[in-house]
Amino acid sequence: MNIPKPIPVFTLFGEQGSFPDVVHCERIHARAGLTDWVISPHRHDQMAQIFQIESGAASVQIDGTTLTLSAHEFLYIPDKIVHGFDFTRGTEGLVLSFPLPVLTSLAPRTPALTQLLSTPSMGQVPKPMAQLLVQLATCFDTSGTFRTQRLVALSHAILTEVAEISAKSTTLSAGHQTLEQFNMLLQRHLNDGWRPSDFASALSITTGHLSRICRQTTGKSVSAYIETTVMTEASRLLAFTRLSVAEVGYRLGYNDPPYFSRRFRKVCGMTPSAYRARFLTQTSAAD
Structure with a gap:
């Protein structure tokens, strides 16, 4: 009898230790380039992620649904959602990872905001969100007395952009x-x-x-x-x-x-x- 393998649960993809920073930011090629541009299905118990495609594309599996993520689009994945990627070779963009304390500290909290950030979503990256993504990536690579606070503030601004976009058009699974x-x-x-x-x-x-x-x-x-x-x-x-x-x-x-x-x-x-x-x-x- 074939016993199905359990779905891997990671902190970051391929890692099971403690979260490395208040948030995490890396380039797509830095992770996907190491695995021949394929990231097998997995999930994160206490972490949400945003994938932003600058150039290239990816075929995305989300809980059995297959989608195409193209240039200038983003994908938001809340915790516990099974997801995997098959990137076009050379695809470039950002991967942002937010541990749950960063999401739960977003205030004032409303039922609508909680619901929107508990659901996968994707869409075009508007200019204000693109600017925030650049600012967070720059802040992540710098140091300073209040680096942690700046990263959390930028994360909250980006997550509210995601919620605003999701409120206008929810794109994933009715299930x-x-x-x-x-x-x-x-x-x-x-x-x-x-x-x-x-x-x-x-x-x-x-x-x-x-x-x-x-x-x-x-x-x-x-x-x-x-x-x-x-x-x-x-x-x-x-x-x-x-x-x-x-x-x-x-x-x-x-x-x-x-x-x-x-x-x-x-x-x-x-x-x-x-x-x-x-x-x-x-x-x-x-x-």
């Missing part, structure tokens, strides 16, 4: 609509201990249907997807609040702190205390 609604419910009920059947009932679909959508679009079972989302919120609380580890667990519906710590370690690869210490160390180094 993501249910997942978007599921994600919005997840955010509203993170603390309520909802089970897959609760979410399916709220969406007026069967648990099996929700499970199939989740597996097809994220590569995870619905239970694993829910737990990953909860632990992503736990990561934010550990990184950006002074709540104790036990308080973080209580807030997210875990009444047994040791069990919360075990589940966090299972999902995130380290204990909550180690994650907080590592995040604080990386933030101090970045500043």
Whole structure:
């Protein structure tokens, strides 16, 4: 019996270590040129990306949908979406990678903005966005006391440009609509201990249907997807609040702190205390 290989999950393509900077910027040829201009299907659990084509083109696979990305166009890929590329040899442009804390710190947050940045989109690169992309690439290659703050500010400006363009014309898979609604419910009920059947009932679909959508679009079972989302919120609380580890667990519906710590370690690869210490160390180094 042939067992399907799991979809790789990377920090950056081909890398599984910690994220290297507050954001990441590189040229397409620097990555795709090393793999004969083909990037096999993969996904990122806690990172979104923007691909901007300056010249050349790419055939793009997104959750089973094939698209063509041409010169002067961009493609936005939120976290957890399976994607792969077959670039025309010599294609040039930028790849921007944004860890989730950069997206979640974009404020003021609205349901519409959350929905738009949870959905893949593509379109022409307007002049204001092109200028912002150049500024971010230039800032990324420089140093300075407030480099981190400038990179985050430019990232937010670019992401809002993406949201504005997406609001005018959503280009990808109607199948993501249910997942978007599921994600919005997840955010509203993170603390309520909802089970897959609760979410399916709220969406007026069967648990099996929700499970199939989740597996097809994220590569995870619905239970694993829910737990990953909860632990992503736990990561934010550990990184950006002074709540104790036990308080973080209580807030997210875990009444047994040791069990919360075990589940966090299972999902995130380290204990909550180690994650907080590592995040604080990386933030101090970045500043």
